[in-house]
Amino acid sequence: MTNTKIAVIGGSGIYDIDGLEGAEWVTVETPWGPPSDKLLTGTLAGVGMVFLPRHGRGHVHTPTSVPYRANIDALKRLGCTDVISVSACGSFREEMAPGDFVIVDQFIDRTTSREKSFFGTGCVAHVSVAHPTCPRLGDACETAARDAGISVHRGGTYLAMEGPQFSTLAESKMYRTSWGADVIGMTNMPEAKLAREAELCYASVAMITDYDSWHPDHGEVDVTQIIKTLMGNANMGRALVSRLPGLLGSDRAPCPHGCDRALEYAILTQPEARDAGMVAKLDAVAGRVLS
Template sequence: MTETKIAVIGGSGIYDIDGLEDAKWQAVDSPFGTPSDEILTGRLDGVKMAFLPRHGRGHVHTPTSVPYRANIDALKRLGVTDVISVSATGSFREEMAPGDFVVVDQFIDRTFAREKSFFGPGLVAHVSVAHPTCPRLSEACYTAAKDAGITVHKGGTYLAMEGPQFSTLAESKMYRESWGADVIGMTNMPEAKLAREAELCYASVAMVTDYDSWHPDHGEVDVSEIIAILTGNADNGRDLVRRLPALLGAERNPCEHGCDRALEFAILTAPDKRDPAMVAKLDAVAGRVLA
């Protein structure tokens, strides 16, 4: 068994958790650049926790400029075992209404201007993201939301767009009607892919703020309305997070779904052909299989 350390990547309202003990902000150096912000660490009900503002305190990063690789690498260096993404999304489903939460289990990645892998020339690896979220961790998030009295939907497909603009009406209709997406956001990719490469269990909780632009009765996305709903969602998000330590426990067995062994057979580059600089850079992400 290993010690559980839960990381929450989300907005500014989510890391302000009552009862977080020994709380401190700490800088973590990463060979992949500077993370979005310092990371708030502490203990909640005896379980180690880490909170990373995805856009930085004060919201200084666009969805494209978020340093996704540095963020995931930094969490891995801190000993994180489980990552929960909390993010605002639009909804393509009438029943997934503003204020509802969706525990996402699939993604369609339409981003195009981001580094999507820790690996590259000199050290090639291919991980499976057929099932990009961890069922065990997702179930814990769903249970926590239900116990908190939040209207929550189990399962859904998240369309990740580049942004920062919202969808056109034509795009919104295509994503909803032809592609079968359920929610839309700008930040869970490549975050989920990188978490898999780093052998971290990953779950995604989408907080619905609007109906994107497809809904005939709601018109285009209004940022002021999104912010108002986000404020209310933050309270629910904190309540969900507060319930996770009791559900996940202070110790954990190896992931039954293999998230923590995703690199077991993923690296293809022969040992004598591996770039030493790449090997050194991946000491946290892939050190288990490169040692």
């Protein structure tokens, strides 16, 4: 049994956590460069919390320039056990309306310009992301959302696009009909893959701001309308986060789905062939199996 420490990666519109006790912004150095910003640490209802603004305070990082590896490494170094990703997204489903939340459980990765793994030449690993989110955390997020009076949908496929531009009409129609995606965003990949490599339980809460460009009654994405919806979503997102410590508790048992043991048989490079420099960089995310 270990202590629960909940990390919240806040997307557009969410830049802190309300009510943190002993709140302090701390600098974390990683082998992958600096994270998006300092990290806000503290406790909430007796449970350790860490908040990281994905785009940095003031929104300085594009979806592509977010330092995903440094962010996940920093959370691991601070002892986080569970990661809740909160992000804005568009919807491909009529019933998933602006203002609703979706507890994502699958991804389609269409990003092309991001480093997607901690591992590489000198230390090769292949981690399964067949089921990229943690059902236990998803349960907690769904319960927290319903308790907060949020209209929430359990389960959905998130298409991660490179951005920063929004979809063309043709792309939006293809993602919705041919590919079967439910929501679209720009930031959950490679974040979810890296969290799995770091043996962190990960849940994605997608906050819907618009209908992308497929909807005949809504037309193209209107940034002004997105920002208006975003502000309301941010308040509900904070309400959801505030309920998580009470649901997850302070004592942390091993993940029943094995998220915290994802590297058990993933590293293929034999110990004598591993690059010492690469192994040193992996001290936080993979130290459990490399030590």
